Amino acid sequence: MYGYPGGAIMPVYDALYHYQKEINHVLTRHEQGATHAAQGFARATGKVGVAIATSGPGATNLITGLADAQIDSTPMVCITGQVAEHLLGSDAFQETDIIGISTPVTKWNYQITSAEEIPSVMAKAFYLARSGRPGPVLIDITKNAQMEKLDFSYKKCTSVRSYRAIPVMEPEAVTAAANLINAAKKPMFIFGQGVILGEAETLFKEVLEKTGIPAAWTILGVSAIPTNHPLNVGMVGMHGNYAPNKLTNECDVLIAVGMRFDDRVTGDLNRYAKQAKIIHFEIDPAEINKNVNADVAVLGDVKETLAALLPQVHKNTHEAWLAQFTDLAAIEYKEVIERDLHPTKEGMTMGEVISAINNETKGDAIIVSDVGQHQMITCRYANFTQSKSNITSGGLGTMGFALPAAIGAKMGRMDREVVAIIGDGGYQMTIQELGVILHTKAPVKIVVLNNGYLGMVRQWQQLFFDRRYASTEMTNPDFVAIAKGYQIAAKRVTERKDLRAAVAEMIASKSSYFLEVCVEKEDNVFPMIPTGASVSDIRLK
């Protein structure tokens, strides 16, 4: 668990003191860092992440992480201290209405005012956070409840009467989906994080391989199937790949699996896959017909629904259709990817840094990215061989997410390499969490891609605001000196000739390592679907 003590949570911390062997509490340097670390832990392990904070400002500092976990369906339980029950509503020191404030950004929240509620409410909190479509839960505990004694008995929570974790699968819907898939000439899958959260990676791969249907991914779906899988046709959305975006508007059946048709994925909804029949595999009934109307909605646990689908779909190869993807991919390679990964100009590209990292990790690392240009480049080019390997703030787009999330991911998966890739802007939003690395020696690898700008905003200013670079140029500190101040081995690379060796040194290191790469200042991320445009209007430059 990750947290930060303070007045109203002190009795809990006092108890934690007795359980230091059983419960590993990591002191972050800010409560927001605690939430992102808990999220990183949850995303890397599939378990519930826990963050704990005091009342008032401690509690309000959790809000960004809660909102991030809510929109990205991350299982997390946040525990906050609260002033004693008799002081509630009196504007007591460090009192804030955290239940009111956190309501819209939590799956569930609850205020405990007596000790006897603690066992059952905590059991319910963890059950709700992890079951069904996962999400964040906040439990606020008044100080008097923390001080009271109780006869402790714990009963695991397995159901809540007003809550249906997983909708009942309708076999007719699965058959209707199978019929559409079998009749399709140009079918296409788009898979999201639901495949990972539902642990249906293997099953999904079997469905793909049997049907021979090309599969594209959302930013949170990546790593559910390996990057180099022949049916993996890349990312959809604003900075996704050319082929899957273009062909979204040409496919005849679009099969969405565990994704929610985010606006960054769909572009203009009035011109999104209008020619296609839509099949939507989904655990959350509220997602059906929310943004895109489904012709066939297959509700249920994706593991169950895909298992029911598998025997009903016919073996196929869709060679001609796949060739369309390959042809468009070749255009994208020539126009965009080649100059991103093998640049001939002097300045370094973000893409070649990711390529150097791929080269060293062989795609086995957990890659944690922040938000902005580097995030899009990372998700486009990072290689993945196993699931739960791409951790990024997708829905909320929280700058500052990556450093603490990488720390949480590493602590959850000490057996795996964890590389955080961060821009110079986002890095400075939670840079204080280097203190956790200093404190715990967590061997996290940090790469800052420094272009001296808030790059994505600058790109938009260049393209849509006549190059008026309002407040996007950064005056940056000496990042290497800062890392060294936290006793982290650090290096800065400014020239291409030093890049590969520096990345190799970083990956070979058994300890934490900070690498700053000074990249070209005004590079843009392409392809790009401008806001309000259709997916098929994707621009290569």
Added chain:
Amino acid sequence: MENQSYTISVYTENNIGLLNRISAIFQRRHINIESLNTSISEIDGVSRFTIVVNVATDQINKLIGQIEKQVEVIKAYFHTEDETIYQESCLFKIKSDLLLEGGEIQQKIIESNSRIVTVNKDFFVLEKSGNKKEIEALYSYLNQFGIMQFVRSGRIAITKNEMKISSLLKANY
């Protein structure tokens, strides 16, 4: 798509904070709640919200989805005016002199099926239940004489079709 009036019935657990959670769903989408009532329901320990909103047809389905998604919501339904039997209730506080000056108001009280709750030497209180139009008509009539205070309740509605809450509760638990 044209907006129309929908009555939303929400069966829930009776927990602190749920009103906030449900109203936040409307607030976030910039939807004004026309009327909101909470009460016990026909099932022990289950509360019922009755909410009236003016929204488009595609929006009402999404709202119901978001409401039902809340952990402590058992089930939410929406109905059009035709599908419900609904009432609102209101109270008027009026100067007692007016009651005594001629029989006009007394006649109106009888005609409108309203009821005098209390009378003293300064004022009397009139209660009227009915649909929004009936209440509005009585309001404009009484307004010409002067209304000291007026209050109207949220809509309460019974649906013509069955809402199967008990069986749902059994299935979930």
